[in-house]
Amino acid sequence: MTFLIKNKKQIKSFEITPEKTYLNRRNLIKSVGILSASSPLTSLLADNHEINKASLAFTKNSEFSTRETVNSFEEITTYNNFYEFGLGKSDPYRYSGNFKPKPWTVLVTGEAEKTGTLAYEDIVASHQLEERIYRLRCVEAWSMVIPWVGISLMDFIKKFQPNSKAKYVAFESVFRPSEMPGQKRRILDWPYIEGLTIEEATHPLAFLAVGLYGRELANQNGAPIRLVIPWKYGFKSIKSIVKISFKERRPKTTWNLAAPNEYGFYANVNPTVNHPRWSQARERRIGSGLFSAKQPTLMFNGYAEEVADLYRTIDLNKNF
Amino acid sequence: MKNTIRLIIFISLIPFFDLILKAQGVYGGLGANPIETIIHTTGDWGLRILIVTLLLTPLGYYSDIAFFRQFSKPIGLMAFFYSLVHFLSYAIIDQSGDIKIIIVDIIETPYLIVGWGGFLCLLFVGIASHKRLQHWFNKNRPTISGIVYTAAVLAVWHYFWQAKTVEIEAVIYIVTVCILMLWRLKITTAKK
Numbered sequence: 001m002t003f004l005i006k007n008k009k010q011i012k013s014f015e016i017t018p019e020k021t022y023l024n025r026r027n028l029i030k031s032v033g034i035l036s037a038s039s040p041l042t043s044l045l046a047d048n049h050e051i052n053k054a055s056l057a058f059t060k061n062s063e064f065s066t067r068e069t070v071n072s073f074e075e076i077t078t079y080n081n082f083y084e085f086g087l088g089k090s091d092p093y094r095y096s097g098n099f100k101p102k103p104w105t106v107l108v109t110g111e112a113e114k115t116g117t118l119a120y121e122d123i124v125a126s127h128q129l130e131e132r133i134y135r136l137r138c139v140e141a142w143s144m145v146i147p148w149v150g151i152s153l154m155d156f157i158k159k160f161q162p163n164s165k166a167k168y169v170a171f172e173s174v175f176r177p178s179e180m181p182g183q184k185r186r187i188l189d190w191p192y193i194e195g196l197t198i199e200e201a202t203h204p205l206a207f208l209a210v211g212l213y214g215r216e217l218a219n220q221n222g223a224p225i226r227l228v229i230p231w232k233y234g235f236k237s238i239k240s241i242v243k244i245s246f247k248e249r250r251p252k253t254t255w256n257l258a259a260p261n262e263y264g265f266y267a268n269v270n271p272t273v274n275h276p277r278w279s280q281a282r283e284r285r286i287g288s289g290l291f292s293a294k295q296p297t298l299m300f301n302g303y304a305e306e307v308a309d310l311y312r313t314i315d316l317n318k319n320f
Numbered sequence: 321m322k323n324t325i326r327l328i329i330f331i332s333l334i335p336f337f338d339l340i341l342k343a344q345g346v347y348g349g350l351g352a353n354p355i356e357t358i359i360h361t362t363g364d365w366g367l368r369i370l371i372v373t374l375l376l377t378p379l380g381y382y383s384d385i386a387f388f389r390q391f392s393k394p395i396g397l398m399a400f401f402y403s404l405v406h407f408l409s410y411a412i413i414d415q416s417g418d419i420k421i422i423i424v425d426i427i428e429t430p431y432l433i434v435g436w437g438g439f440l441c442l443l444f445v446g447i448a449s450h451k452r453l454q455h456w457f458n459k460n461r462p463t464i465s466g467i468v469y470t471a472a473v474l475a476v477w478h479y480f481w482q483a484k485t486v487e488i489e490a491v492i493y494i495v496t497v498c499i500l501m502l503w504r505l506k507i508t509t510a511k512k
Binding site: 074075078079083087089090139140142187188258274276277278279281284286287290291293294 | 350351352353354355356413414415418424425429430431481482483484485487
């Protein structure tokens, strides 16, 4: 299957200032009067936003990218869930400053011909990075549109030649309570574990992100490498991955263990199956403005055409 | 007396003014999800002030300070004010004021039913505290007090139930309200 469209482009996306940021910057310059001339964008964003992360070379995957308005860098880096840094939506932004995403290795193990430990740099160097603009729908009923940079999970997995016993792929996050204050309390059963069926993991939309807005991932967004499964609720897209294992049995995943009646193993975005405590029919798009209405949530987060086939034999009401 | 009431109103409105300032973009603004910030902040303060109101009873009972007995009404009304803004910002901003959508949303969201119940309790007491109903209000103080405690239980439940995990703040509120209820019960039985 060909899905990689390699268009060498002249201007990287992060070099283009989104119109909103541009206008805000103009307003700020007007109101403040003077602003450090060297780098206005850096002045606007606090250090912890990690604008200083290295830029990445990548192609644009227009086939899989949505044309919807992309959320701002500031929205994406100041509002998200990453309980390893705290329960609040801005906690990851506030408390991820001490996290050290380098050096980093990922252990690949389990039912595969090739296994072993990979350095982050080797993972990045051995793949052509691409940008994919995906919708992200949180189980809490808010959503964003995010320009990730990374590699196809299918391409990554292929290299290890999983065998016929590999029915599932399990992912594990890093456990570093000294750098991740949220891990000092047992809010969840650390380390965070997530999993996919092998069919899901090798679906062309499944993605391993190493970057955001053309630069390396910010700590608060799951540096240095994270999963992005756009048709599933955000908690499936595990962050700061240290281990990937091919398994015969379904892995016990963190949120599913914490509340099995609320968070299923599949966790596909589904407007017709409500969370037991709240509706999933609509979502608030971050950045849409204070008085804008919530928008309807789409089946499989709008990726039904691509992924519905994966689930044609299972009852999505039971396997939520 | 009047000045004390003014001071109570002013102090308890500080978080509200803080929200108004943030809505104007002052110090960081309301964040990436402004409506969530408004709903959470007003809900938090409604609950906190409600707990303060309940705390006045035992404090008044065990001390000679008149303040605790005199000002439960204005402080309680400030809790009602926050719960009103909390509910209105949910209904008008978050749900765009669409009654049909609100009804479906409340039915589908159990913690909203509980929160709605708590709000109705406070609304009732708020109306009953009007000057014209003063006689009736004073005659039925035990009932009114019971309704306020019910509101606190529902509000804490509403707060606890909307979170994905057990939040420390929610646990603190639950423990506090339980202690306050037991305390109140002790006082009531002691009186008899």
